[in-house]
Amino acid sequence: MADERIRDVSRIRRAMIRPELGAIAGAILVFVFFLMIAGDSGMFAPKGIQNWTVVSAQFAIIAVGACLLMIAGEFDLSVGSMIGFAGIVIAILSVQWGWPVWFSIIVAFAVCMSLGALNGFLVIKTGLPSFIVTLAFLYILRGLTIWLSILTTQKTIIGGVKQAAEGDWLAPVFGGTAFTGLFQWFADMGWIETFSRGSRAGQPVVEGVPMLVIWAIFLIIFAQWLLTKTRFGNWIFAAGGDAQAARYVGVPVNRVKLLMFMFTAFCATVFATAQVIEFGSAAADRGLLKEFEAIICVVIGGALLTGGYGSVIGAALGALIFGVVQQGLFFSGAESSLFRVFLGTILILAVILNTYIRRMITGEK
Amino acid sequence: MDAPLIEMRNIEKHFGPVIALGGVSIDVHAGEVHCLLGDNGAGKSTFIKTMSGVHKPSAGTILFEGKEMNFNSPRDAMEAGIATVYQDLAMIPLMSVTRNFWMGNEPIKKFGPIRVMDFARANSVTMEEMKKMGINLREPGQAVGTLSGGERQTVAIARAVYFGAKLLILDEPTSALGVRQTSNVLANVDKVRKQGIGVVFITHNVRHAMAVGDRFTVLNRGKTLGTAARGDITPEELQDMMAGGQEMATLESSLGGTV
Numbered sequence: 001m002a003d004e005r006i007r008d009v010s011r012i013r014r015a016m017i018r019p020e021l022g023a024i025a026g027a028i029l030v031f032v033f034f035l036m037i038a039g040d041s042g043m044f045a046p047k048g049i050q051n052w053t054v055v056s057a058q059f060a061i062i063a064v065g066a067c068l069l070m071i072a073g074e075f076d077l078s079v080g081s082m083i084g085f086a087g088i089v090i091a092i093l094s095v096q097w098g099w100p101v102w103f104s105i106i107v108a109f110a111v112c113m114s115l116g117a118l119n120g121f122l123v124i125k126t127g128l129p130s131f132i133v134t135l136a137f138l139y140i141l142r143g144l145t146i147w148l149s150i151l152t153t154q155k156t157i158i159g160g161v162k163q164a165a166e167g168d169w170l171a172p173v174f175g176g177t178a179f180t181g182l183f184q185w186f187a188d189m190g191w192i193e194t195f196s197r198g199s200r201a202g203q204p205v206v207e208g209v210p211m212l213v214i215w216a217i218f219l220i221i222f223a224q225w226l227l228t229k230t231r232f233g234n235w236i237f238a239a240g241g242d243a244q245a246a247r248y249v250g251v252p253v254n255r256v257k258l259l260m261f262m263f264t265a266f267c268a269t270v271f272a273t274a275q276v277i278e279f280g281s282a283a284a285d286r287g288l289l290k291e292f293e294a295i296i297c298v299v300i301g302g303a304l305l306t307g308g309y310g311s312v313i314g315a316a317l318g319a320l321i322f323g324v325v326q327q328g329l330f331f332s333g334a335e336s337s338l339f340r341v342f343l344g345t346i347l348i349l350a351v352i353l354n355t356y357i358r359r360m361i362t363g364e365k
Numbered sequence: 366m367d368a369p370l371i372e373m374r375n376i377e378k379h380f381g382p383v384i385a386l387g388g389v390s391i392d393v394h395a396g397e398v399h400c401l402l403g404d405n406g407a408g409k410s411t412f413i414k415t416m417s418g419v420h421k422p423s424a425g426t427i428l429f430e431g432k433e434m435n436f437n438s439p440r441d442a443m444e445a446g447i448a449t450v451y452q453d454l455a456m457i458p459l460m461s462v463t464r465n466f467w468m469g470n471e472p473i474k475k476f477g478p479i480r481v482m483d484f485a486r487a488n489s490v491t492m493e494e495m496k497k498m499g500i501n502l503r504e505p506g507q508a509v510g511t512l513s514g515g516e517r518q519t520v521a522i523a524r525a526v527y528f529g530a531k532l533l534i535l536d537e538p539t540s541a542l543g544v545r546q547t548s549n550v551l552a553n554v555d556k557v558r559k560q561g562i563g564v565v566f567i568t569h570n571v572r573h574a575m576a577v578g579d580r581f582t583v584l585n586r587g588k589t590l591g592t593a594a595r596g597d598i599t600p601e602e603l604q605d606m607m608a609g610g611q612e613m614a615t616l617e618s619s620l621g622g623t624v
Contacts, residue, residue, distance in 0.1 A: 229481045231471035238468050241457035248451065249469035250440050308459040362459050363511035 017361060019302035019310065022354040023317035026300060026346050030324050038332035046192050046206040048331060056323025057216035058271060060316050062290055063297035064219045065267030067315035068227065069260040070298050073240030073307030074123060074130040076116075076264045078137035079294055083287025085145045086112045086272035091158035091282035092148065094165070101161070102170035109269050115141070116265025120258035138291065146284040162280030174215070174270070175277025177208035212274045216316075219267065224312040236260065240307025296343070297322055300350040302358070309358065321346060368431055370395045370563040371416070371447070371532055376425035378411050385411040387587045388425070393532060393563040398554060400566045400574040403584035404607050409567050412584065413534050416565070417449040418442030429532075448525035449534040452541070456517045458510030462502060463491045465509050466524050494523045498553050515546025519553050526557055533557060534565045539573045551577050569607065571600045583607055 034043060042048045062079055069076055086108045093104035119137055123130045149156050165171035186192045187204035195201050227233040238246035239256045246253050268287070276282045299305065300321060301314025322343070329339050369392035378386040386408050393399045403409045414420045416427070418436030427434045429445055436442045439449070456465050467487050474483040488505040495502050498519045500512075509517060518538045525533050535554065539547045554577050558564055568574050574581060582592040583606040590606045 229484075231473060231480070231482050234464050234468060234471050234482060237460050237464060238457060241459045245451075245457055246468065248439055248449070250443060251469045304459070308457065362508040 017357060019354070019358065019361070020314035020317060021357050022350040023301045023314040023321065025353060026321050026350045027317050030321050030346070034324060034328040034332065038328055041331045043328060043331035050206045052323045052327035053213055054210055055327050056320045057213040059293060059297055059319035059322045060216040061219055061267050061271045062294040063315040063319045064223045064312060065264035066294035067298045067301065067303060067310055067312050068223055068236060069264045070303050070305070071227065071240050071307060071310040072236045072257055072260045073243060074257055074260065075134060075295070076119065076261060077131065077134040077291045078119065078141055079264060079268045080287040080290035081138050081141035081145065082112055082115065082265055082268040083272040083290055084284055085141045086269045087276045087282035087286050088145045088149050088158065088284055090273060090276050091161055092152050095158055095160040096152050101165045101168040105170050105273055108273065109266065112265045112269040113262045116262040117258060120261030124254045124257060149284045156284040157281055159281040161276055161282065165277055171277050172211070174211055174274040176211050178211060178214055180208040183208045215270055215274065220312060220316045227312055237308060242308070293322065296347055300347060302354045304358065309362070367394065369393060370430060372428040373416065374426045374428070376412065376415055377423045378415055378420060379423045385587055389584065389589050391582050391589065391592060393565055395531070395563050396558055396561045397579045398558050398564040398566050398577050400568060400578035400581045401584060402568060402571065402574055402581060402603060402607050404569055407584040408587040409584055410536070413449065413536060413565065413567060417447055417534055446529060446531035447534065448528070448530035448532070450518065450521040450525060450536065450538060452537045456509045456521060459508060461506045461508055462495070462520060463487050463505040466491045466520060470528055494527050495520065498523045498556070499549065513546055515542050515550050518550050522553055522557060526560065526562065530562060532563045532565065536567050539568060539570065547573065571603045574603070575600050
């Protein structure tokens, strides 16, 4: 019953037709654009590359969590508030209460992942849209964060984490720099510029790969592997594609969704911890609007808002686009408010292309 | 005759004050297609949901392979060997044929403590099983959404058979299909029967039922109007029983007897 109406698909076409195509095209477009208008501004020198890589990595960390959750058919709008909350928890525990930083970090992870589980539990038990449940937590967590911060310190910014983290074994995992020896060697070989004066003379301008970037790469690889190579990944697709059909064949849909809410909370806490260690302080307004930025990255990356379809690589490229555009406009000296105009345009273009490709792949009408 | 594969005795199902099923009894043998006919609202869906563990019967007994069964969930029924293919919930269109085929039963390959899905095996088995059913897939990674309605039903049937179903319940598998696709699905139902699997075939189309059925049971307003074997009943009689006789006969003559 081979259908003669289905044409053989060429290899090129098959390689082209993938969920990430919109994001790949967008990324190329953005790079070409900034090479042209900001190519000589230092944006593509080592220090400049580090600059937008870190920003992209921040977006990527939360986009990965949002991506898997969205493919599983749910949203989490409380990500931004969760980032603020996690940071304040770490700062209060370590600075105000004097707990070791490593223990404060572990407690923050435990608390935030429990809150993620609570989000998931409420969505599953009430059957309400996750949009509503997590919108409630957007407000609840932000309010709690400000209240806790003022209650303990009379301020909304808690500093002193840097001093507390000195000598801590876990803090460098989030705030340190990796491959410093390698980068020093690059500098000695003359591949990276070095400081010519001051106390750091002879050291490379880029001292290594920030741990934030390592985290982003690790999370991207892990999530991509989980989604495309494992049984659990198949359940993520199934839970978002059609939860009832999945239940009928024995997929533990509720467990999958609950775990994805917890994973999103985990990603938010990684973001928050890295930020707190980096800045040495926590602020109650951190993470504002991050939930939408994460969702935009995921959607640019080809995921379907209604679940069941998407790509982690696409979301990571979405984060890259986001980071490059934000920092690129800064390097090119353009008005930074144009960032939003540009981003909105990219969002629309990528989503139009993605919709078209998805129809070709899935036969949707 | 050997013992029936499944026996439903005096099944009743009440939803509050509504009596959806008022004592329905049927039995299905291995290697038999038992057609369950009835108009919309006759109780067909409620009945098969009782059989597949979605609903618990308010009264009556279910015997499967001679043992009394008490299903608490579709999972229980599935583990006993009862697979149901729902008309619109058979497949997830956004996912590939392979991912759909193995959904809930994914094959695992171990690398030490790490367990990944064995896609090489999953893909080759899927291609093989689809071929047996007469569907030549372009590639196993093809999304189910690119298949026709009949092909989707066929994938779902092949999946149920591959995972060891002894009793296959088909919920209106042909109701949304064209002529050619319907024939393909019916031919596959016949293949499944020849493998010794019992089939419950739900339909309101008498011609589709006559094409593959060994026995026929008509449901009307939550009650059975009896079971007849092939050859003991004409399509016209079945049609009359489904629609409630006299009224339909008048309607039909006014339409020139073509319904």
